Amino acid sequence: MPLLEVAHLVKRFAIPGSRSVVQAVNGISFTLEPGETLGIVGESGSGKTTVGRCILGLTDISGGGIKFNGNDLLMTRKRNPASLRGQIQIVFQEPADALDPRMRIGACIAEPLVVLGVSPNERSRRVAEALDLVGLARRTLQLYPAELSGGQQQRVGIARAMITRPRLVILDEPTSALDPTARAEIIELLVGIQKQLGTAYLFISHDLSTVRFVSHRIAVMYLGMIVEQGEAASLFAQPRHPYSVGLLSSVLLPNPALRQPFDVSLSGEIPSPINLPTGCFLASRCPFVVDACRTRIPPSVDLGDTHRVHCIRHEDIKDMQRTTDLFDHFQAESERILSVGAPVSS
Ligand SMILES: Nc1ncnc2c1ncn2[C@@H]1O[C@H](COP(=O)(O)OP(=O)(O)O)[C@@H](O)[C@H]1O
Numbered sequence: 001m002p003l004l005e006v007a008h009l010v011k012r013f014a015i016p017g018s019r020s021v022v023q024a025v026n027g028i029s030f031t032l033e034p035g036e037t038l039g040i041v042g043e044s045g046s047g048k049t050t051v052g053r054c055i056l057g058l059t060d061i062s063g064g065g066i067k068f069n070g071n072d073l074l075m076t077r078k079r080n081p082a083s084l085r086g087q088i089q090i091v092f093q094e095p096a097d098a099l100d101p102r103m104r105i106g107a108c109i110a111e112p113l114v115v116l117g118v119s120p121n122e123r124s125r126r127v128a129e130a131l132d133l134v135g136l137a138r139r140t141l142q143l144y145p146a147e148l149s150g151g152q153q154q155r156v157g158i159a160r161a162m163i164t165r166p167r168l169v170i171l172d173e174p175t176s177a178l179d180p181t182a183r184a185e186i187i188e189l190l191v192g193i194q195k196q197l198g199t200a201y202l203f204i205s206h207d208l209s210t211v212r213f214v215s216h217r218i219a220v221m222y223l224g225m226i227v228e229q230g231e232a233a234s235l236f237a238q239p240r241h242p243y244s245v246g247l248l249s250s251v252l253l254p255n256p257a258l259r260q261p262f263d264v265s266l267s268g269e270i271p272s273p274i275n276l277p278t279g280c281f282l283a284s285r286c287p288f289v290v291d292a293c294r295t296r297i298p299p300s301v302d303l304g305d306t307h308r309v310h311c312i313r314h315e316d317i318k319d320m321q322r323t324t325d326l327f328d329h330f331q332a333e334s335e336r337i338l339s340v341g342a343p344v345s346s
């Protein structure tokens with residue numbers, strides 16, 4: 001049974017004083033197995049954070065449903081919140097924002113246990129355990145957040161999330177604010193913790209290289225829709241949506257040494273989520289667009305092995321890929337950028 005099942009999730013934000021509505025999440029579905037990582041990737045504004053906030057219950061949902069452990073999550077949260085006690089946690093992009101600057105690190109890490117009513121003795125034991133888990137020295141407990149580096153602060157953020165022994169952690173751009181060395185260290189730490197404890201991750205990032213490294217499966221978001229999802233290795237070896245291909249090419253663009261054999265530059269601006277197009281949301285930017293794309297949203301095509309894509313031109317994209325080595329380049333470039341070992345799922 002999946003740990004998390006999100007079905008046809010919709011989230012709209014009303015704009016105060018206006019009739020307009022922000023269509024932030026437009027009917028997305030995915031599942032997450034225990035101990036698995038699903039990477040959610042997409043440009044800024046595609047709705048990634050909103051999905052995380054819906055799951056955490058930080059915002060209400062406009063449609064669809066979420067199941068956790070087989071039960072309706074929103075209903076459980078209302079009727080029996082104690083049964084969820086610390087089972088879903090979050091790690092934020094800016095560790096400094098997530099930590100109270102006036103609290104010593106020891107208190108920061110212990111805080112979620114205070115909320116759960118865990119005794120002081122048990123708290124100290126669990127804090128020491130969490131500190132070991134994230135590789136911080138004991139003396140760190142006496143320090144304040146500002147006395148730590150960005151990487152150390154993010155270790156505190158992770159310790160704080162893991163201390164309740166969650167089954168699911170939502171990681172919202174957890175390495176985006178870090179320098180490359182700290183980024184590689186935090187990625188390896190997260191992968192190591194998952195191996196040790198079997199925690200499931202929803203790993204949200206706009207950075208494809210990082211997502212590729214940590215994820216078993218990947219969902220590509222664009223304007224509140226998942227345009228393609230599947231096993232990380234196959235989605236990266238054979239992306240079938242022009243938007244996924246575009247994201248892959250964009251990783252290679254900054255490196256002049258790599259030529260662009262299959263350049264899918266996405267031209268133009270992202271449409272506003274207040275005024276979504278009728279057909280495929282990518283139509284205005286897509287180099288593969290045909291008339292039919294503009295008339296209705298492409299249906300989900302099942303490519304087998306959980307690989308699904310919303311694009312009527314996915315066969316043509318497959319044919320084109322045979323003649324390129326974009327994906328070998330991407331792999332090599334990602335490893336160079338991240339300076340970490342092989343992905344978790346290759
Ligand atoms: N509280 C809110 N009120 C109105 N619009 C919002 C709110 N939160 C997010 N949005 C809008 O929803 C869209 C998706 O945002 P977000 O989930 O933060 O995207 P991402 O995390 O992928 O960058 C954006 O257009 C954003 O401006």
Ligand SMILES: [Mg+2]
Pocket residue numbers: 048049050
């Ligand atoms: Mg975000």
